[in-house]
Amino acid sequence: MSINQMILRNMRKNLKNYYLYVFALVFSVGLYFSFVTLQYDPGVDNVETSAKMAAAIRTAAIMLVVIVTVFLVYANSIFIKRRGKEIGLFQLIGMTKGRIFRVLTIENLIIYISSMLIGIFVGFSFSKLIQMVLFKTTGITEVASLNFSAAALLQTVIVFFVIFGVIMLTNWIFIKGQSILSLFRATSKTEGQIRNISILEIIMGLLGLVLIIAGYYVSSKLFDGDFSVMNELLFAMAFILGAVILGTYLFYKGSIRFVANLLRKRKKGYLNINDVMSLSSIMFRMKSNSLLLTIITTVSALAIGLSSLSYISYYSAEKTSKQNIPDHFSLADEQNAKQFEQELKESGFDFYQKEFKVLQANVVTKEILVKQQSGAAFDPSEMVLPIISDQALNEMNAAPDEAIFTGYSKVLASVISFDKEGLIQIEGKEKVIDQDYLGLENDYILPYSYSDGGLPTVVVDQTTFASLQEDIDEEVQDEPLTYFGFNLEDPSNLSEATDLFQSLSYNDDEGRSSQYEAFLQQKENMGLVMFIVGFLGLTFLITSGCILYFKQMNESEEERPNYTVLRKLGFTEADLSRGVRGKQLVNFGIPLIVGLLHGYFAVRSGWFFFGTEFYTPMLIVMGIYTILYSIFGGLSIVYYKKVIREAL
Amino acid sequence: MNVLEASKIQKSYGNKFMKQDVLMGIDVSIERGEFISIMGASGSGKTTLLNVLSSIDRVSGGSIKIDGQEMTKKREKQLAEFRKRHLGFIFQEYNLLDTLTVKENILLPLSIAKVSKEEAIMAFDSLAEELGIDEIQNKYPNEISGGQKQRTSAARAFIHNPSIIFADEPTGALDSKSASNLLNKLSDLNARRKATIAMVTHDPVAASYSGRVIFIKDGRIYTQLNKGTESRQSFLKDIMKTQGVLGGVQYEH
Ligand SMILES: Nc1ncnc2c1ncn2[C@@H]1O[C@H](COP(=O)(O)OP(=O)(O)OP(=O)(O)O)[C@@H](O)[C@H]1O
Numbered sequence: 001m002s003i004n005q006m007i008l009r010n011m012r013k014n015l016k017n018y019y020l021y022v023f024a025l026v027f028s029v030g031l032y033f034s035f036v037t038l039q040y041d042p043g044v045d046n047v048e049t050s051a052k053m054a055a056a057i058r059t060a061a062i063m064l065v066v067i068v069t070v071f072l073v074y075a076n077s078i079f080i081k082r083r084g085k086e087i088g089l090f091q092l093i094g095m096t097k098g099r100i101f102r103v104l105t106i107e108n109l110i111i112y113i114s115s116m117l118i119g120i121f122v123g124f125s126f127s128k129l130i131q132m133v134l135f136k137t138t139g140i141t142e143v144a145s146l147n148f149s150a151a152a153l154l155q156t157v158i159v160f161f162v163i164f165g166v167i168m169l170t171n172w173i174f175i176k177g178q179s180i181l182s183l184f185r186a187t188s189k190t191e192g193q194i195r196n197i198s199i200l201e202i203i204m205g206l207l208g209l210v211l212i213i214a215g216y217y218v219s220s221k222l223f224d225g226d227f228s229v230m231n232e233l234l235f236a237m238a239f240i241l242g243a244v245i246l247g248t249y250l251f252y253k254g255s256i257r258f259v260a261n262l263l264r265k266r267k268k269g270y271l272n273i274n275d276v277m278s279l280s281s282i283m284f285r286m287k288s289n290s291l292l293l294t295i296i297t298t299v300s301a302l303a304i305g306l307s308s309l310s311y312i313s314y315y316s317a318e319k320t321s322k323q324n325i326p327d328h329f330s331l332a333d334e335q336n337a338k339q340f341e342q343e344l345k346e347s348g349f350d351f352y353q354k355e356f357k358v359l360q361a362n363v364v365t366k367e368i369l370v371k372q373q374s375g376a377a378f379d380p381s382e383m384v385l386p387i388i389s390d391q392a393l394n395e396m397n398a399a400p401d402e403a404i405f406t407g408y409s410k411v412l413a414s415v416i417s418f419d420k421e422g423l424i425q426i427e428g429k430e431k432v433i434d435q436d437y438l439g440l441e442n443d444y445i446l447p448y449s450y451s452d453g454g455l456p457t458v459v460v461d462q463t464t465f466a467s468l469q470e471d472i473d474e475e476v477q478d479e480p481l482t483y484f485g486f487n488l489e490d491p492s493n494l495s496e497a498t499d500l501f502q503s504l505s506y507n508d509d510e511g512r513s514s515q516y517e518a519f520l521q522q523k524e525n526m527g528l529v530m531f532i533v534g535f536l537g538l539t540f541l542i543t544s545g546c547i548l549y550f551k552q553m554n555e556s557e558e559e560r561p562n563y564t565v566l567r568k569l570g571f572t573e574a575d576l577s578r579g580v581r582g583k584q585l586v587n588f589g590i591p592l593i594v595g596l597l598h599g600y601f602a603v604r605s606g607w608f609f610f611g612t613e614f615y616t617p618m619l620i621v622m623g624i625y626t627i628l629y630s631i632f633g634g635l636s637i638v639y640y641k642k643v644i645r646e647a648l
Numbered sequence: 649m650n651v652l653e654a655s656k657i658q659k660s661y662g663n664k665f666m667k668q669d670v671l672m673g674i675d676v677s678i679e680r681g682e683f684i685s686i687m688g689a690s691g692s693g694k695t696t697l698l699n700v701l702s703s704i705d706r707v708s709g710g711s712i713k714i715d716g717q718e719m720t721k722k723r724e725k726q727l728a729e730f731r732k733r734h735l736g737f738i739f740q741e742y743n744l745l746d747t748l749t750v751k752e753n754i755l756l757p758l759s760i761a762k763v764s765k766e767e768a769i770m771a772f773d774s775l776a777e778e779l780g781i782d783e784i785q786n787k788y789p790n791e792i793s794g795g796q797k798q799r800t801s802a803a804r805a806f807i808h809n810p811s812i813i814f815a816d817e818p819t820g821a822l823d824s825k826s827a828s829n830l831l832n833k834l835s836d837l838n839a840r841r842k843a844t845i846a847m848v849t850h851d852p853v854a855a856s857y858s859g860r861v862i863f864i865k866d867g868r869i870y871t872q873l874n875k876g877t878e879s880r881q882s883f884l885k886d887i888m889k890t891q892g893v894l895g896g897v898q899y900e901h
């Protein structure tokens with residue numbers, strides 16, 4: 001039989017083994033190709049923010065390559081191990097390793113190229129869908145047209161041939177490192193021996209838990225103002241990352257086995273079928289699985305965290321724009337305001353107006369700072385703040401010697417925080433006015449542009465305001481601005497009113513702002529980020545789910561002889577299936593729960609940088625993750641059931 | 649009294665067009681407390697017979713009664729239930745779960761029968777002593793020798809006092825010393841616990857430990873030998889003689 005015949009025959013026989021690998025390949029190629037098609041799509045190029053978007057998509061594409069490479073290398077490693085016996089047989093009949101490698105490479109190449117073709121076809125069809133999703137999330141109204149891009153094709157082909165090279169390299173290393181004997185034992189050897197739990201392992205497990213908890217603790221303190229120096233902050237972040245990842249690894253390596261061992265010891269050797277199927281089997285493999293589980297957990301946590309954060313910003317786009325721009329429209333020029341009022345009336349909008357003066361003055365906040373904080377971008381003991389009179393507002397009232405801060409952004413508050421009360425000084429040109437600081441309110445009164453991007457607005461009594469107005473410091477401002485705010489009675493007309501506002505332009509008005517405009521802008525920016533991060537997160541989830549699933553497929557095959565014994569002993573399929581469910585609950589549940597926990601703490605520590613809503617968007621993201629993970633868990637149970645059924 | 653009564657067992661593999669008859673009408677009965685061996689050439693259907701008798705495989709025809717219960721009419725679930733409570737197994741390999749310790753492996757059949765933990769552990773202690781596996785009880789299967797593995801599976805087969813124990817080439821993978829060690833223990837347990845054992849073997853020496861040998865040829869019973877009051881040595885000679893006639897192969901001893 002010639003080599004060629006042998007290759008063909010082998011491939012036909014191995015088709016069943018291949019399907020997993022083929023699936024992984026088609027999936028990866030399809031995903032990557034559709035993504036790259038998007039990158040080269042002229043429709044996307046037309047988008048206003050094209051430079052930003054293209055850069056973001058390119059970065060994402062690189063991450064995608066990394067994920068896909070890891071995924072394919074792993075799928076291949078399972079695949080080649082399954083064929084260990086066959087390779088050993090070739091060696092036994094006198095083929096050299098080089099020859100075997102060549103045979104394997106040719107075989108692989110045929111599979112690889114055909115899967116790639118299918119993948120590209122699938123990806124091409126899929127890219128239209130993705131494109132529609134992208135335009136939907138960013139709010140861009142453009143018809144998604146299907147363009148086949150030669151550049152995308154070329155890039156995909158190049159990338160996957162490089163990956164093919166990597167895979168062949170791992171195969172070569174695998175074949176090189178094996179003797180005939182060890183090849184025969186390829187599947188059973190990998191798990192290694194199991195020993196009794198050592199003290200070292202217990203310490204390791206506990207250390208892991210301590211590290212994780214420490215990481216969580218530091219993360220919850222991260223933006224409480226305890227770490228205000230930039231270096232400290234970076235150090236703390238590095239610590240959190242290191243502690244949590246290492247902790248997770250040690251936790252998997254030590255704690256789970258330790259806890260399982262405690263449970264097992266208590267049974268004094270008298271295990272029921274559920275224990276046999278889940279407890280002992282998990283313990284048996286946990287040591288060698290811990291690295292894989294750590295990687296999966298860490299990256300799912302990353303993916304959960306990132307998608308939650310981006311979804312938080314997307315979800316809170318409306319609230320954020322309301323915070324940044326409290327009134328529907330604002331202007332500072334009286335002429336403009338009059339005209340806009342007129343136009344609104346003529347177009348038949350019902351609205352109400354605000355008008356008040358806004359001063360800027362230097363405020364000494366030295367005595368109300370929570371503590372001396374260094375490292376901020378400016379000296380927080382003295383800053384220029386917008387000042388308004390309490391007459392401008394209905395909600396607040398200040399006595400002549402009192403001042404209230406309001407509308408301080410949470411992001412800044414995390415860096416510079418104030419005491420509940422104290423003494424401040426407002427500096428005019430000549431005089432300095434002492435005021436009792438009464439605390440911080442949550443109402444947002446002035447647009448972002450007035451408050452230097454989120455500094456608090458100072459509300460003082462009308463008399464104080466009047467005397468400050470007399471004593472303006474020209475170095476701070478020439479003359480006080482007048483704030484004109486417009487609000488529609490019926491917000492559902494906002495879109496049309498915004499069209500009107502935009503048609504009048506007012507680009508020279510330094511107080512110009514439009515809430516709806518800001519909302520759309522926010523949505524477009526965050527929609528893109530969310531789309532990319534969501535895409536990556538989903539990809540990672542699917543690949544890690546697949547890896548777990550493949551791993552379980554492999555495990556079930558390895559445990560088949562056990563199932564045979566158990567069934568001969570008289571355990572029914574149902575008994576075994578019940579045990580498997582418990583086992584999969586742990587196998588998929590633990591990385592999921594740990595990943596969710598990690599994600600939760602990551603999101604909690606810095607979510608307020610991204611938006612105003614925490615629980616709803618985060619829970620939605622986590623819910624989706626949980627559902628998808630459960631699907632993979634369910635699939636693996638179905639596979640186990642098949643193996644169990646065929647075991648006798 | 650007969651523990652097992654099988655009549656006219658038939659078994660064929662394949663479909664209508666490609667049928668291979670492996671068992672063609674075999675009658676076997678085993679008395680309580682008996683230790684029998686099944687011998688025959690390779691491919692003669694020994695394993696098939698054992699699998700069929702032990703309800704792991706289904707017959708194509710005939711009837712099998714164990715403890716007076718008809719096995720061939722039972723559904724899969726009932727069969728599993730029956731195996732759990734009334735049957736014990738020892739196989740050539742793939743016997744033990746490599747994820748469980750020796751003790752856990754042995755106690756497995758008791759946990760199904762919902763025996764209390766104290767009773768289970770008492771049963772284990774006495775059996776472990778008889779079989780000499782006290783010291784290895786907390787080891788995993790890949791940490792013990794082949795002989796120890798087989799003694800472990802023997803312990804597992806005996807622990808729940810089953811009506812009958814089926815063994816398929818239990819000494820197949822053992823050297824002669826471990827094999828005779830195991831067989832001595834088996835016949836001890838057979839005598840002391842009145843356990844019924846049906847064993848398939850190639851090895852006349854192994855068969856000579858039993859009280860009766862059934863020879864199979866071409867799917868039928870060729871002949872049976874009874875040990876009676878003979879010594880093991882002379883029984884062994886008889887077995888080898890019969891085997892020589894049966895297969896045309898002479899064993900030198
Ligand atoms: N699952 C099966 N499907 C088809 N034919 C089978 C199957 N199992 C066994 N056979 C056939 O039945 C016959 C008897 O097989 P069996 O395994 O019972 O032999 P045996 O006496 O145990 O042999 P050995 O001493 O080699 O173990 C053989 O010819 C075999 O080819």
Ligand SMILES: [Mg+2]
Nearest residue numbers: 694695696816
């Ligand atoms: Mg056999």
